Amino acid sequence: MVCSTGMVGEVVERVGGDRVEVVVLMGAGVDPHLYKPSPGDIIALSRADMIVFSGLHLEGKMGEIFERLGRSKPSVPLADGIASGELMETSGGQVDPHVWFDVRLWAEVVNAARDALAGFDPSFSTQYARNAERYRDELIRLDAEVRERIGGIPESRRLLVTAHDAFGYFGRAYAIEVEAIQGISTESEAGVFEINALVDLLVNRKVPAVFIEASVSDRNIRALVEGCAAQGHQVRIGGELFSDSMGEPGTSGGTYAGMVRHNVSTITEALK
Known part of the structure; x- marks a missing residue:
């Protein structure tokens, strides 16, 4: 097969x-x-x-x-x-x-x-x-x-910001707001308007962390971090999430359950 x-x-x-x-x-x-x-x-x-x-x-x-x-x-x-x-x-x-x-x-x-x-x-x-x-x-x-662990994040901090819009189902299923720079396909391009709008959101909500993805360039996420810093808000990169692929075979993220648990741990540790 x-x-x-x-x-x-x-x-x-x-x-x-x-x-x-x-x-x-x-x-x-x-x-x-x-x-x-x-x-x-x-x-x-x-x-x-x-x-x-x-x-x-x-x-x-x-x-x-x-x-x-x-x-x-x-x-x-x-x-x-x-x-x-x-x-x-x-x-x-x-x-x-x-x-x-x-x-x-x-x-x-x-x-x-x-x-x-x-x-x-x-x-x-x-x-x-x-x-x-x-x-x-x-x-x-x-x-x-997953439902139990995401439920442990305070509601005011349940905002997941990533490079591209891969986490919509995650947000709907586990009651966490999701925002992304690019659309559902990485073929789409992010513009200055999208990045600036997300910077304003992160600053206004005092969001502590944003996330990079293992299969997507981190360039746009780093632009968010720099944009927030320019407005006096320090947002950090909370970690790397698996989005369109799992990890290497034999690693903790190399199985579906391991990938999911890695993402959930990374998100909850950064946002709680």
């Missing part, structure tokens, strides 16, 4: 168990919005029994490649099956693809992986169903943990 991101790869591995061998195209620190396939990626995709990706246009132009290859082999966009009423839109009408930041919502894609694997390999459908149920239960417990 070839999977687009680490988050998708983990879902397939957990549901498929020892029946699947997963290759992840976009590893740690890779921005899926801007990703361009290498010749090796094209070979891996052409040889794969199944392609699994997040969908909702997260993978940018790679989506066209997945769609084309889907004419000859199973090509599964996990998040496309989420009910439209659960999805968020930007002011420009784009669907926000960053659904994994609402852990309960991401748990819904587990069943999509289960159904895809059972359809491809029906003799092991019972095993896939059992693995999916186990993984979903873990995610529901993780969701409750």
Whole structure:
């Protein structure tokens, strides 16, 4: 199986168990919005029994490649099956693809992986169903943990400012206000107006910290820090968050749960 991101790869591995061998195209620190396939990626995709990706246009132009290859082999966009009423839109009408930041919502894609694997390999459908149920239960417990920890931040300090608008689902699910310099895709450019407006917000609200992202340049966030300093408000960089990719395999952020817990710890320590 070839999977687009680490988050998708983990879902397939957990549901498929020892029946699947997963290759992840976009590893740690890779921005899926801007990703361009290498010749090796094209070979891996052409040889794969199944392609699994997040969908909702997260993978940018790679989506066209997945769609084309889907004419000859199973090509599964996990998040496309989420009910439209659960999805968020930007002011420009784009669907926000960053659904994994609402852990309960991401748990819904587990069943999509289960159904895809059972359809491809029906003799092991019972095993896939059992693995999916186990993984979903873990995610529901993780969701409750995140809810409790974010709830410990004083309401007046629940403002998460990041480089690009990846945390909308996180904010909606866990009752924390989210602001970003760029839009949902890192292809968008931040202007002076957006940066100045956020500087004013940070100064007026006396927000103590802003956050950089592992897969996005920190240039604009540092501009916020400098802008606040020019107005006499010291705001610090509260830490680095995982947004569009997980950490390196074998590290604390190298699993989905580890990525989520790292982000929550970083946010709560900086804002409490």
